[in-house]
Amino acid sequence: MVVAPGSSRGVDLDGGYLPLRVAFVHPDLGLGGAERLVVDAAQELATGSHKCKVQIYTSHHNENRCFEETMALKPNGLQRDFDVKVVGSWFPRQVGGRLVALCAIVRTLLCAAWVAWCTPFFPAEA
Numbered sequence: 001m002v003v004a005p006g007s008s009r010g011v012d013l014d015g016g017y018l019p020l021r022v023a024f025v026h027p028d029l030g031l032g033g034a035e036r037l038v039v040d041a042a043q044e045l046a047t048g049s050h051k052c053k054v055q056i057y058t059s060h061h062n063e064n065r066c067f068e069e070t071m072a073l074k075p076n077g078l079q080r081d082f083d084v085k086v087v088g089s090w091f092p093r094q095v096g097g098r099l100v101a102l103c104a105i106v107r108t109l110l111c112a113a114w115v116a117w118c119t120p121f122f123p124a125e126a
Contacts, residue, residue, distance in 0.1 A: 020052045023115055027108045029058040029084065030065050039067050046081040054082035057115050059107035060093070061086050087111045 022045050026038050038056065045052040056070070061084055063071050070084050088110035094100045 020050070022052045022054045023119070024054070024056045025108060025112050025115060026056060026058045027104045027111075028060045029056060029070060030060070030062065031067065036067065039069050042082045043069055056082060056084045057087050057111050058084065059086065059088040059091070059104075059111050087114045 022042075024038050024042055026035065029035055029038070042054045042056055044050075046054040061070065068074055069080060071080065074080060088107045091103065091107045091110055093103055093107070095103065
């Protein structure tokens with residue numbers, strides 16, 4: 001695979017374009033307005049005309065309290081259209097009932113660092 005001149009998309013050996021890879025980093029993928037926005041954007045990029053390979057990285061994801069699009073198996077039995085990976089969940093959410101915001105920032109920074117340094121740019125499955 002090579003990168004097309006003037007493009008961020010890769011070209012496979014057959015001359016076709018590989019899908020763009022999009023990563024979202026979110027501190028807590030539960031229920032809420034920001035979470036809904038991230039899930040809707042990921043869903044549209046994965047299933048719309050763009051057909052991107054989308055991954056959401058988060059430090060907390062509880063399948064008992066989340067949007068159905070982020071569940072491993074949706075209630076209708078289908079697979080989700082994008083990947084959700086939990087990274088940095090080992091870091092505490094709070095220290096002694098305090099420092100919740102600081103811990104959320106650190107967990108998100110750990111997640112972003114993991115995406116930047118440990119995620120291959122062109123994985124074998126692309």
